[in-house]
Each structure stands twice: as structure tokens, then as C-alpha cells.
Amino acid sequence: MKSKAPKIQTVEIKKSFSIESARFLPNLPSSHPCAHTHGHSFKITLRLQGAIDAKIGWLIDYNDITKTAAPVMKKIDHKLLNDVPGLKNPTTENITVWLFEKLKPMMPELVQVIVQETSDTECSYPVL
Helix, strand or coil: CCCCCCCCCEEEEEEEEEEEEEECCCCCCCCCHHHCCEEEEEEEEEEEEEECCCCCCCCCCHHHHHHHHHHHHHHHCCCEHHHCCCCCCCCHHHHHHHHHHHHCCCCCCEEEEEEEEECCEEEEECCC
């Protein structure tokens, strides 16, 4: 009788972070409210995908995600985002791409970053 190989189970997990930051969008006309310094309570969600480790029973420890992301989050939490290298024009779209590019090399399981600037607006990168 042929033995079956164990089934590899792929999952997606999400870990969210909250940061407080200020910004202004320099490429907008001065009549636009976002052209002036204002703040947001951003919610950042990291989506990770991969196989469940058969021995441990999870994809990755949420604490490890937090520890890995912490130095990047620290660069933008309670900061004027325009002063952060690479975020001269800190639209939510640019913040989302910036976060993905900073975190992906440290988190191979990362498949997407989602940034919410308000409860009803968000941006995702990459588009899946």
C-alpha cells in the first residue's frame, strides 16, 4: 500500500499595527486641506501566507512579526512623514509601497500591506 505524503496546509494570517503620524501632501494645491500639515491614526495590516509548520502548528509567531516590524514602524510612528527618507510625498499609496519594500526583505511570507488612513479608506500593495 502506498503511503500518502502529509498534506501541506497553506494559510494566511494578518497582524495589525496602529501608528499616529502627521503629514502634508506637497503636490496638492494650497486650497486642498491635505496640502497642510494634519495627522492620522493609521492602521497598518500585514498579510502573510505560507505553509503551516507541521511541528509547531503555525505559519509564524505573531510575536516574531511584531519584533521584525517594530524598527520600521518606529521610523513612522509619531513622526512627520515628510521627514522620513523615501516619503517626501507621503500619500497613503506611497506609505503602503514604502512599508512593503522595507518589510518584504525581512518577512518572506509577507504578501501584502494594507494601510487605512481613516475607518473607511485604505490602500493595499501589491494588488492581489
